Amino acid sequence: xxxxxxxxxxxxxxxxxxxxxxxxxxxxxxxxxxxxxxxxxxxxxxxxxxxxxxxxxxxxxxxxxxxxxxxxxxxxxxxxxxxxxxxxxxxxxxxxxxxxxxxxxxxxxxxxxxxxxxxxxxxxxxxxxxxxxxxxxxxxxxxxxxxxxxxxxxxxxxxxxxxxxxxxxxxxxxxxxxxxxxxxxxxxxxxxxxxxxxxxxxxxxxxxxxxxxxxxxxxxxxxxxxxxxxxxxxxxxxxxxxxxxxxxxxxxxxxxxxxxxxxxxxxxxxxxxxxxxxxxxxxxxxxxxxxxxxxxxxxxxxxxxxxxxxxxxxxxxxxxxxxxxxxxxxxxxxxxxxxxxxxxxxxxxxxxxxxxxxxxxxxxxxxxxxxxxxxxxxxxxxxxxxxxxxxxxxxxxxxxxxxxxxxxxxxxxxxxxxxxxxxxxxxxxxxxxxxxxxxxxxxxxxxxxxxxxxxxxxxxxxxxxxxxxxxxxxxxxxxxxxxxxxxxxxxxxxxxxxxxxxxxxxxxxxxxxxxxxxxxx
Numbered sequence: 001x002x003x004x005x006x007x008x009x010x011x012x013x014x015x016x017x018x019x020x021x022x023x024x025x026x027x028x029x030x031x032x033x034x035x036x037x038x039x040x041x042x043x044x045x046x047x048x049x050x051x052x053x054x055x056x057x058x059x060x061x062x063x064x065x066x067x068x069x070x071x072x073x074x075x076x077x078x079x080x081x082x083x084x085x086x087x088x089x090x091x092x093x094x095x096x097x098x099x100x101x102x103x104x105x106x107x108x109x110x111x112x113x114x115x116x117x118x119x120x121x122x123x124x125x126x127x128x129x130x131x132x133x134x135x136x137x138x139x140x141x142x143x144x145x146x147x148x149x150x151x152x153x154x155x156x157x158x159x160x161x162x163x164x165x166x167x168x169x170x171x172x173x174x175x176x177x178x179x180x181x182x183x184x185x186x187x188x189x190x191x192x193x194x195x196x197x198x199x200x201x202x203x204x205x206x207x208x209x210x211x212x213x214x215x216x217x218x219x220x221x222x223x224x225x226x227x228x229x230x231x232x233x234x235x236x237x238x239x240x241x242x243x244x245x246x247x248x249x250x251x252x253x254x255x256x257x258x259x260x261x262x263x264x265x266x267x268x269x270x271x272x273x274x275x276x277x278x279x280x281x282x283x284x285x286x287x288x289x290x291x292x293x294x295x296x297x298x299x300x301x302x303x304x305x306x307x308x309x310x311x312x313x314x315x316x317x318x319x320x321x322x323x324x325x326x327x328x329x330x331x332x333x334x335x336x337x338x339x340x341x342x343x344x345x346x347x348x349x350x351x352x353x354x355x356x357x358x359x360x361x362x363x364x365x366x367x368x369x370x371x372x373x374x375x376x377x378x379x380x381x382x383x384x385x386x387x388x389x390x391x392x393x394x395x396x397x398x399x400x401x402x403x404x405x406x407x408x409x410x411x412x413x414x415x416x417x418x419x420x421x422x423x424x425x426x427x428x429x430x431x432x433x434x435x436x437x438x439x440x441x442x443x444x445x446x447x448x449x450x451x452x453x454x455x456x457x458x459x460x461x462x463x464x465x466x467x468x469x470x471x472x473x474x475x476x477x478x479x480x481x482x483x484x485x486x487x488x489x490x491x492x493x494x495x496x497x498x499x500x501x502x503x504x505x506x507x508x509x510x511x512x513x514x515x516x517x518x519x520x521x
Contacts, residue, residue, distance in 0.1 A: 014180070015187045017220055018086065018153060022047055024226045031201070033223065034076045036231040037246070041076040043226075046083070049141035053084035054148040056140045061130075063089025063152045067111055067162050067174075067376070070210075071104075072119030073097045074231040077134070078210055079219070080141060081117040082161070086179075089152045090115075091159035093174065096209040098234060098508040107164050107172055110377060154179050162376050163213050165313050174376030175213075175313045182220065184369045185316040188341040189221045192321055193281045193307040199225040202253035203278070206231045207261050212509040213313040214286050218256035227254070234508070237261075244270050253278045255304075258286040258510035259293050263446050263466075264503060266293070272300040285309045285318045287511050288414070288432065290439045294329045310337035310414055314385070314399045316370035319344040320412050334436045336411045344368035345391055348407055349400075356406065361415055364405040371397040404430070422451050424458045427492050434461070434495065437488040441481065443468045446504045448512045449495055452521060463495035464504060464517050471500045 021043065024031070029044035041049075057068070068090045070081040078094070085092035093111065095104055097120050108114045108126045115130045116122060122131060154160050160179045164172040190196045204222035206229050208214040222229045230250045236242045243265070255262075262284070265271040273279065282297060282304055289308045297306055311318035322328070322338030329335065340346045347365040348356040356362035367389060374382030387398045404415040416432030423429070431449045438447045446466040451458040471477050478498040485494050499520065505513040 014183050015190075015224065016155075016183055017186055017224055018083070020224050020226075021083065024223070028201075028226055031226065032228045034079055034229040034231065036074050036076065037233055037236060039076050041079070046076075046080065050080045050083035050087060051148050052141050052143055052145045053080060053137065054087035054152070055145040056143075057084055057088035057090065058148060058152055059145075061088075061090070061115055065089055065091055065154065065158050066115070067091045067093045067159070069093045069095055069108065069111065069114050069116040070119065071095045071097070071116055071122050073209065074206070074233040075119050077119045077137060081119065081137070082210075085117075086154040086160055087148050087152065089154060089158075091154060091162055091176070093162040093164070094209075094211040095164075096211040096508060098209065099211065103172060107174070110164075110172070110174060112377075156180055157373070159373070161216075163211065163313055173378055173381060175372050176374060176376050177316055177372055181316045181370045181372065182216070184343055185216075185318075186220055186224045188343070189217060189317075190224050192221075192283055192309070193305045193323060196225060198280065199227060199254060201226050201228075202280075203228045203230050203251045204254045205250065205252045205256055207237070207257040208286075208510055209234075209508055212286075213317050214256065214258065214509070216317050217283060217285060218254070221256075222254075240268050244268055244275065247271070248275050250276070251278050252276060253280050255279060255282045257284065258506075259284050259289045260287060260446065260504065260506055260512055261510045262297065263293055264506070266296050266300070267445070267503065273303060276301075279304050282306045283309065285311065286509070288436070289324070289335055290436075291329050291333050291335060292439055292442070292445065294324050294335070298326060298329070308335055308337055310412060311366075312399070312401055312403070314372045314401070315344070315366045315368070316372070319366060319368065319370060320346070322411065333440065334413070336408075337405075337414045338412060339410055340368075340412070341370075344370065345396075346407065346412055348405060359406055359408050361404055361406045363418065364401045364403045364412070364414070365398060366401060367391060367396050367398040369396060371399050373397065422458050424451070424461065425492055429461075429493055431461075434463070434489065434493050438463060438465070438481075438485065440488060441484055444481075446512070448504055448514060448517055450514060450517055450521065452496075460496040461493075462497045462499060462521055464499050464501055464520070466503050467500050474498075474500055 025043040025047035032040050033043045033046045068085045072078045082092050105124050113128045117132050157178050159176045160182050162174040164174045204218045204227050206218045236246050306324045308322050309318035310320045320338035345367040348362040350362045416430050420431045434449045448464045452460045505516045507513045
């Protein structure tokens, strides 16, 4: 593996992302750091403008690591705000404009007396909120305010960012990621799939909103490599014509997205190596990467490397990797999610807490130097999910993921969420198990299986299918699919009803939107 000690700027022995950005501004001042459909920023502009805003934030709000909410979408102003927060000694909490108003208010209520940098107009009914609007932000970043000193900035075990994820109670919970967690992650991510030298100065694709932790993979890996971040806004992503036009102009070398977003792109025949001749690397995270998706990408982009990764928000984006070759894609179904990064240990625990054997399924437990320090102002949830333990004489944090999986020869295989397990007619069924097997059928490009409940009991299963062929006779095609599924599944696991859709709806994060599908049942 390439040694980045001389190439990547380090501080206290580990990569330091703020130092990297500063040196990119010195060495490549005119290189574009980020570009969206309307605006762009050079590294020099990003460094200077974020310093001015950081000085303002310190002057107005001190530097005590209290979180500052950044509200907006894919604007370069968002990144100026992120960096200004951490340079002034504050963690930042991104909220995308697509977030429903009640959820925004719930997050603001959790933070208490929140400070908000509103890149877009914010409407909410929370008292004691301090809003710095876009007009003020623009005035400050173009001012000649005093430079901010490095002593103020977030470092070590200070919280760098807080990303709110869905909670089982219906209330979002804020995952706190420290500066050390992020920097340890980046030391690994700059080598994902290919060496740092091959990523240096290249264009990275940003698909996910900044309020989703997948964006950390493209945003900060790009900055660590002195690259350019090409942002796809929401409007572009919902239009095939605009999406293909943007991808064709992007010169993207490193693709970062959920597999579902790649599946959507694959429905357009223009999505291939001719459209994106510079594309060298696919990095996938956030959900299951299927064999069919890999096969189609290999056909369209024969020169590109495809990497599968796994990791929850609580472990700083991802902690495993595997390059999916044609040989691996032929040999393994479902695909493995890879081996753990240096600094991470994976254990599989049975329900009684004991270690599972090789190939035995259990809960995936993650231990290492990128594990979150817990949920913001949720000590009860933190105590339930997180713990501390020693590895090689060093204390690390651990996290109980709630995911099922098993290890085979050091490789992790993900088997779905424990909470996506249901009971039907006395049989315990994993919904993702059915989905994996349905995707073995060549004409099914994507599928989501949901339970039909009545009086608190599951009565049957419904499969929502994105089909590659035109479906003129849904009943007949459904019967054919059910007949084919009998080769892989017992009768009780075969969905009673199959609904055909042009494409599976996605959440703002690029994952299958199960709640939207529930409304179609």
